[in-house]
Amino acid sequence: MALVAPATGCSKEARTLGPDLPATAPNGPADPRAAKYEGNVYQVAQGDRYFTWYGCGGCHGSGAQGAANLGDQRWAHGGALDQVYAFIARGHRGKLSAYGDRIPAEQLWQLTAYVRSLPRLAPERRRRQDLDQIGEAQGRIWAGPVQ
Ligand code: HEC
Numbered sequence: 001m002a003l004v005a006p007a008t009g010c011s012k013e014a015r016t017l018g019p020d021l022p023a024t025a026p027n028g029p030a031d032p033r034a035a036k037y038e039g040n041v042y043q044v045a046q047g048d049r050y051f052t053w054y055g056c057g058g059c060h061g062s063g064a065q066g067a068a069n070l071g072d073q074r075w076a077h078g079g080a081l082d083q084v085y086a087f088i089a090r091g092h093r094g095k096l097s098a099y100g101d102r103i104p105a106e107q108l109w110q111l112t113a114y115v116r117s118l119p120r121l122a123p124e125r126r127r128r129q130d131l132d133q134i135g136e137a138q139g140r141i142w143a144g145p146v147q
Contacts, residue, residue: 013042021106025089029080037113038081047114048129050107054099061130071126073119085112 014036016022022033037043051057060070077087088111089100100108118126 012040014040015042016106022109023105025105025108026082026085026112029082031081033109034081034113037109038116040113043110044114044117046107047110047112047117050103050111051114054103054111056111057130070115071118071121071123079116079119081112081116084116085109088112088115 016036020036026034051060059068075083077083077091085108089103089108090097092099103111121129
């Protein structure tokens with residue numbers, strides 16, 4: 001029996017696959033690849049999942065304050081697509097600044113889309129997400145893939 005891929009689909013949940021996967025960081029605030037990530041329900045949900053798996057939520061949970069508060073609509077290091085991506089990849093101090101080497105570009109795009117979605121959510125919705133994540137595997141601090 002032949003498998004037939006649906007010709008049309010809901011673009012809000014479109015997946016990126018194969019050659020579509022980004023291998024590099026955004027090349028500016030208006031990189032056209034963002035259209036596949038920002039506001040895409042599937043990609044943002046994947047970012048949410050990696051946020052928990054990689055231990056980001058340990059520091060950036062709902063109680064986090066100051067620059068570590070990702071939901072307050074204030075960005076200490078800039079809220080544009082390329083700025084948020086760059087901070088996640090290289091901005092943290094010490095070991096965490098190697099996220100850019102340890103997390104594949106595709107997932108960094110998803111994490112960026114997720115983090116940038118947080119200030120747009122009502123506080124109770126962010127709290128709800130924190131509660132939902134309790135069921136996910138939690139990394140305290142992720143040290144990279146097993147080698
Ligand atoms: C050990 C604690 C810790 C972990 C783990 C951590 N962060 Fe952070 N993060 C911080 C702190 C503290 C700051 C503020 C740093 C500063 O302003 O110099 C920050 C800042 C940020 C910012 C910039 C916020 C702004 O206002 O511009 C982003 C984006 C961010 N983190 C995303 C992430 C993501 C995504 C992960 C997981 C891949 C992660 N962080 C893991 C502690 C952490």
